[in-house]
Amino acid sequence: EAQVTQNPRYLITVTGKKLTVTCSQNMNHEYMSWYRQDPGLGLRQIYYSMNVEVTDKGDVPEGYKVSRKEKRNFPLILESPSPNQTSLYFCASSSRGTGANVLTFGAGSRLTVL
Amino acid sequence: DAKTTQPTSMDCAEGRAANLPCNHSTISGNEYVYWYRQIHSQGPQYIIHGLKNNETNEMASLIITEDRKSSTLILPHATLRDTAVYYCIVSAYSGSARQLTFGSGTQLTVLP
Numbered sequence: 615e616a617q618v619t620q621n622p623r624y625l626i627t628v629t630g631k632k633l634t635v636t637c638s639q640n641m642n643h644e645y646m647s648w649y650r651q652d653p654g655l656g657l658r659q660i661y662y663s664m665n666v667e668v669t670d671k672g673d674v675p676e677g678y679k680v681s682r683k684e685k686r687n688f689p690l691i692l693e694s695p696s697p698n699q700t701s702l703y704f705c706a707s708s709s710r711g712t713g714a715n716v717l718t719f720g721a722g723s724r725l726t727v728l
Numbered sequence: 729d730a731k732t733t734q735p736t737s738m739d740c741a742e743g744r745a746a747n748l749p750c751n752h753s754t755i756s757g758n759e760y761v762y763w764y765r766q767i768h769s770q771g772p773q774y775i776i777h778g779l780k781n782n783e784t785n786e787m788a789s790l791i792i793t794e795d796r797k798s799s800t801l802i803l804p805h806a807t808l809r810d811t812a813v814y815y816c817i818v819s820a821y822s823g824s825a826r827q828l829t830f831g832s833g834t835q836l837t838v839l840p
């Protein structure tokens with residue numbers, strides 16, 4: 615089944631403890647992206663990647679890092695999490711070959727930073 | 729990308745057609761209209777998109793006015809599982825640019 619898989623789905627951590635949220639897609643998509651969703655603020659893009667080794671900042675990149683060493687994986691790294699990074703995170707991917715912005719989203723990762 | 733305007737919320741009776749409007753009066757010639765939905769904190773789900781012509785797939789129909797300044801997403805026979813936030817997004821495709829910007833959407837509630 616074509617899908618975007620995120621792990622963990624739920625995580626409670628403490629301020630300053632580094633964590634990584636993994637994202638993997640099995641559709642050979644070139645484009646991958648991370649969003650966060652907060653009440654009243656909608657979905658906001660954190661980082662995106664047009665292809666392997668090509669990443670760029672979205673609207674809210676502060677406090678996050680990403681890497682794209684392989685086409686299928688796009689992990690989101692929080693080096694020193696803070697409570698304002700408590701949020702619902704979504705990874706998404708799409709194929710550049712379709713000529714349209716059709717994104718496939720993961721199920722989401724709910725992160726709580728205490 | 730052009731801005732869109734959607735009603736905050738709508739209700740629809742189960743089994744009836746749900747018609748969700750979207751205004752995008754500043755849309756430009758190369759911008760598509762996309763519809764996504766999000767069911768209660770799940771990942772958003774792609775529904776349909778179009779440029780000029782009306783489109784239909786297994787989930788919905790998209791009606792775009794001739795001047796392209798507004799569109800309507802039609803769910804022909806709404807079910808309780810269609811209760812979700814529906815996002816109308818206008819965006820040009822670019823292989824090197826950031827993609828879709830999600831606004832507040834319309835909360836559709838399908839009533840039994």
